[in-house]
Amino acid sequence: MRAISIICIITMLVALGCKTSRAFRGGAIGTGTGAVLGGVIGKTTGNTALGAVIGAAVGGAAGAVIGRQMDKQAEEIERQVPNAEVIHKPGEEGIIVNFKSGVLFDFNKTFLTPNSVKSVEELADILNKYPDTDVLIEGHTDSKGSDTYNLELSIKRAQTVSAFLAQKDIDT
Structure with missing residues (x-):
């Protein structure tokens, strides 16, 4: 779980530090946040890795959609x-x-x-x-x-x- 958290934090820092679209940043933030939350939920059900993967997928997709909407609006x-x-x-x-x-x-x-x-x-x-x-x-x-x-x-x-x-x- 600690390794997943560190990877997610590094991903978010890289994404936020670059000149990127809101869709990319939203996807990166959503992926990282989703992975951490999914890992926590997965730990309570006995499968931290699966929870992290599912959380990352859902969070990344949601973040990318929201970011793309903001890009379109701008x-x-x-x-x-x-x-x-x-x-x-x-x-x-x-x-x-x-x-x-x-x-x-x-x-x-x-x-x-x-x-x-x-x-x-x-x-x-x-x-x-x-x-x-x-x-x-x-x-x-x-x-x-x-x-x-x-x-x-x-x-x-x-x-x-x-x-x-x-x-x-x-x-x-």
């Missing part, structure tokens, strides 16, 4: 939402979508501009195709004004986008 956003930038951070899970500066809000305002409504609607259409996606909204401002004022403005902007997405059946 590709769709890049293709269909022209004002959005998809940021890939190596080794991190998730998709970061950054709208280009000045696209969503006018200076010192908390309501979406007419052009930004279209961009956020396009993003919502894609998010609705992937209902298991967890969405986190962050608001940002420029550096003009006090930190306290900008924090309040950032929060209000995030709430505006969140409310807009809620109207499109997206949970944030």
Whole structure:
């Protein structure tokens, strides 16, 4: 069991340390996690190795499917939402979508501009195709004004986008 755990940890470290697709990373993480859990379950039933193999297969398949869905979602956003930038951070899970500066809000305002409504609607259409996606909204401002004022403005902007997405059946 210890050997299986060490191999799985090494596999996950190699996978996470490389520039790889989310499908590959998800598969590697799922395989490693599944093997360890399967080995633990197998040990209680008297066959650690079989449990590890079954756990690795199930975990790897599930992780690869989830990772591929995330890759597809990122590709769709890049293709269909022209004002959005998809940021890939190596080794991190998730998709970061950054709208280009000045696209969503006018200076010192908390309501979406007419052009930004279209961009956020396009993003919502894609998010609705992937209902298991967890969405986190962050608001940002420029550096003009006090930190306290900008924090309040950032929060209000995030709430505006969140409310807009809620109207499109997206949970944030």
